Amino acid sequence: MSTPRRLTGGRIVVASHNKGKLREIGDLLDPFGFEAIAASMLGLPEPEETGKTFAENAQLKAHAAAMASGLPALSDDSGLCVDALGGAPGIYSARWAGEAKDFGLAMRRIHAELGGAMEGTSAHFICVLTLAWPDGHHESFEGRVDGRLTWPPRGDRGFGYDPIFVPEGYAITFGEMEPEIKHQMSHRARAFAQVLKACIA
């Protein structure tokens, strides 16, 4: 395996239009002296997610942003995988919320597809972070957090499916959790720890 390419400070495009992800990635990058610029601030379009895996989608978003901006870009492709639903919604997590990005609707769909048998069912979040450079090189890293689903949804601190996900070892949902605690163990924080170790620290 070749040595990962390193990133040395300066400007970086965060290749996401999702406010929850932008806030969390901003928090994670904050201590490392980068100037993080959201893709929307540069007027970059949201590419269609045509990949079949989290990694493929993360790579296509990071490459699109790096090429369009001429800057290194960090993308996030993530989602909730419910074991009893064969891993759904998985890479379709955002799409289950529909055009209106209504996550109340997406959470009710999970509840309905489980026939209401939601309490305690096992699930995990996956996040692939890809760092891409304008010359076409990329590095990708995956993080995962295991937990259980709960119903009804609880908490308004997070985003997406946070109100129905209780991480292992905790009794509260990601939606009820202080952001600093979520950043200690989330799928995104675990992927970011690998980005740091391989490409930044």
Ligand code: IMP
């Ligand atoms: P995508 O990566 O743009 O396809 O979107 C991933 C979707 O997964 C988001 O819109 C969220 O609904 C969901 N998701 C990913 N990470 C989290 C998280 O940390 N909390 C709650 N939902 C998440």
